[in-house]
Amino acid sequence: MTVSRITVHGDEPYDVVIGTGILGELPGLVGERPRSVAVVHDEGLPEIARPVLGVLEQAGYLVHSFAVPSGERSKDVSVLARLWSEFAAAGMTRTDAVVGVGGGATTDLAGFAAASWLRGVRCVLVPTTLLAMVDAAVGGKTGINIPEGKNLVGAFAPPAGVLCDLTTLMTVPREDYISGLAETIKAGFIRDPRILELVEADPEGAARPDGPHTRELVERAVQVKADVVGADLKEAGLREILNYGHTLAHAIEKAEDYRFRHGHAVAIGCVYAAELSRLDGRIDDALVERHRAVFSSVGLPVVYGADAWPELRSTMNIDKKTRGATLRFVVLDELGECGRLAGPAEDVLTAAYARVSR
Template structure:
């Protein structure tokens, strides 16, 4: 366990005071991720005293939640308005960002005002992008309502929108003023969405914190129950892993690239499927692929490679993909922002908790590894 990671908690402690995880130092706009239950009343303390106007950006599916946040802010004395955007990946387009800019302009938002995002990772990505570009930067607080948003998109300061050529090719690095990870928001989350988010939790276990993997292996049922103490510990540990890595490498010039474990193929699958696949499902397949790649190159043991499939399938996540899509996937990976010229880059493991970056110049090596996960 690293210093940034939480100690195991008893049920009484888990229900008490929210747990705070610090991301970054003051020199890079350090902020807190607050993990707990019933956190809406804590939103003003993250916004600060100088903010007068707040734009609440939410997806169509969370209209009632967005309105509740707006009403809470209005009661606290803020001038709050909402901007409803499309659901999921449909939100991550330039036209949607333009709509949000229009709302900000029509309501005379200044640099001392703020944005609050309410929703999953897609909402966090686009709201963060809008905040980073309006007047060259206004305050943003994220209120993720999905597990994926809590452990990944809302933490770290990456923003992004999609283009026809690929996912997140346009974006910025922009730290939020804070993140409220309210576990109560997950109580009504569809099970498939919960499982989708667990892929990013598993990723944190493979690249940094093996205790995450052990908890899932020992308590699989509790790992998928958002009311359990085990689930809360998994969320806290995953956020702590990302916070530790991001704090050391905010702009992805070094070890932050390890957070892309499984993502190179995943983004290509999402593009091939026109974003009809959930991100976590694609990342799960991507992790199974890079495990096979590392195994084929003698970098990862059979036991550690097999452990990927065993853990992911125990949670109901996919580890295979269509065999007839290889060329489309290869083309997508070549467009990936992590590629360097004609050289494809992959984060692989040499052991559990031991990530490294591998440049692969020969597509035949990738094809051979892909055959091990092809349907």
């Protein structure tokens, strides 16, 4: 059994531990100080939660199990408030810890619950989906959704560690696994083109958790995120590049009442951002078409409804990158290099959307 450790640097450095069958590494990430551990887990993953609870109990912790709804339904203030009450009933103190087990929504919620309980307790995340491994669980962004938008309430709170046991990927439904590939491919466009080459060489293999390059794809995507957030935790500048494609993606998710898979929205959003980059004279047609080809090759969508544009355009005004009345986008200057596009003309925004609509 080989274990990879990727360190996320910064004021509070931590390791992302990657491997197969490595649940035994979890107590080491939780540490010796906590007496009690609150395990916040997706209610739909009992077969994964049970071994986590068992490993922690065997390590001598007083373990409390708290199930939360699956998916984005968990990222609600009512669920967060319930966790606070359950933490209080369990007697959780400032020296105790929270372990979040599940997909990106669960790790976002668990991280925010830990960050806000007693003004912050230790948190370790055990992502169980590809999307959570390469994106949500790494970087210290935590939060919940409100009716006005996704992730508008939250905190920057780096975990004490992240455990990516690739065994759990075998339980992920195919469409959810493919959805996670969108963030992986995005990392290829913004920072590490080798990711694109691996996907292009074997799209069918890339779309399976038992594919020949799964571990390398996960490690490379995690390394991209670790490098970026280690240099810029609170999105003062560099970290914004991780939002490539997300301005439109988040608008699509809101329009779909968060029933649309995040990765599917990101794939469409990345193609849209590429079209904006092309219209601004930054990249050529070939790189835009490479976006379409790579995302499509693994089964991700690259178009969305033409009649949705007015609603999407309105929603984009409250994107986190917007400054005052100025809409800002992360765009590509070239493969692996990002720039910013501030205040693009309305006809440019509309023309770019026309290229990703049907």
